[in-house]
Amino acid sequence: MDVSLYFNLPAWLRVTLQGVAVIVVLFPLAAACSMAERKISAWIQGRPGPNRTIPPFLAWIPVVAPLLQKLGLFQLAADGGKFVFKEDPIPGHVNKVYFVLAPILAMIPALTTIAVVPFGAYLDSAGRTVPLVLANVDVGILAVFAVASLSVYSVILAGWASNSKYPFLGGVRASAQLISYELSMTLSVLPVFLWVNAPGGPGTLSLFDAVQSQSQPGFWGGMWYGVLMPVSAFIFLVALFAETNRQPFDMPESEADLVGGFHTEYGAFKWSLFFVAEYCHMIVGSGVFVLLFLGGWNPLPWVSLETLAGWLHLAGSPVLTGVLATLLFLGKVVAFIFFFMWVRWTLPRFRYDQVMKLGWQKLLPLSIANLIVYAIVIALIERA
């Protein structure tokens, strides 16, 4: 395959193409998550789930069409079409500008964070690992946190602009919850970067470097941080559930006490934008977790991408190793998203005061203690 043609394009065009490609993959993936969610909930509840819809002009295809029908993929397409073409009324009592702005604002951070998250890597002809990422910036994790926390504004804005009490309460809860858990989340990843940034080396907060430091030779070098720092991983995981508004932390929309929460007044396409944004956050959040704690695109602990490529005799081919790494990474992310859904259909929702108590009185002290312990341990190891 001749890739030089592509690399001869002007840089802005390449970046635009890559960006569009990533969004074109991420957006349907987020939509597909909604179908996966329905299917998994159905299977857990002993039902087959959506398995009827099939366009008549495709029904003649053997094997493939019935399989897609059973998996509900046509249902997904029908739902998407419905959301686009359905009447989208704006209630009379809302603040129209902000009401329309909120779902758009929800999508922006959701699709922006992906820019700094590497979703694969390839080995160039010199054998170096090069990340597949839209913007391989040094501040990777900071950028993710900074942009992802902007998403709370869309929820607050939606709640506020709806001008009715349940959305308003949902918006207030969302802001309180996101602020509470953001602290623990940030503190929980600090030990990872303390460990990544060995003294003397250039300082980095890039997610790619976090993966690279999990693919070094040796027992400690090849170990995933999920094993080295289980408490960090656990706190990050819990905070991730809270940040993405997933059960058991879906306070902002808890339909039992808030009707629908911040999106009560929304319908049709605007409503679906909120959901796609939520799933995008979930995907990116899972991606960050996989990168930080589960070795990114390394197939197994102590087996790095280079090792695997060596075994498969792919080392010289950037394209094949790139595809392999992306598939490994996506596989892990998908497994993680399954875990999100599995938890959702297992655990009941926490009460609001429990969420606050857990965030401030349990998770925050735990993450501070965790940080102190790891700081001391890392200091001792590096002094030795």
Next chain:
Amino acid sequence: MPVIPVERKPLTLAERTYLPQIVHGLKTTFRHLVAPNVTLEYPEQRPEIPGGYRGVPTLVRDPNGREKCVSCQLCEFVCPPKAIRITPGEIAPDSPQAHVERAPQAFDIDMLRCIYCGLCQEVCPEEAIWLQTQYSMTGYTREEMVNHKDRLYELGGTLPDAHHKWDKKKAAENAAAHGGHH
């Protein structure tokens, strides 16, 4: 009333973190995830109707093909929501069933009114009206939801008859007419 104080054990640390319980819950839901479905895919898979089910009320014929209803109208009177309308009629004197004397001319059951209580079946002296296994009724108009006599017999079909009481009565009358033993 004696009061039994229940000792409340303080939760252990493991219980207070919820984590073992969450893992346990995840195990349970995973078992259900891989277990076979418990639902039927309805129009293709039909539920098994248990005996004694009270479905749509129908009229039945006896094994000789005679309509059993004699239009006594007991069911019409007993029906709590007044779903049944009967127009009684005579049986023509030249018919082989002439000895039964009466049969319904029209027999309508309005299924929008019927509450499937089964009282009509209970009250019928001729065992002519039965709530059988049919459970799905659809129609686009109110008129379509009224089962007329022909439809009722079509749904009802033939049921076995242990008595054949009208045949016995006719046989007894014939015997009497041919010099009975009284």
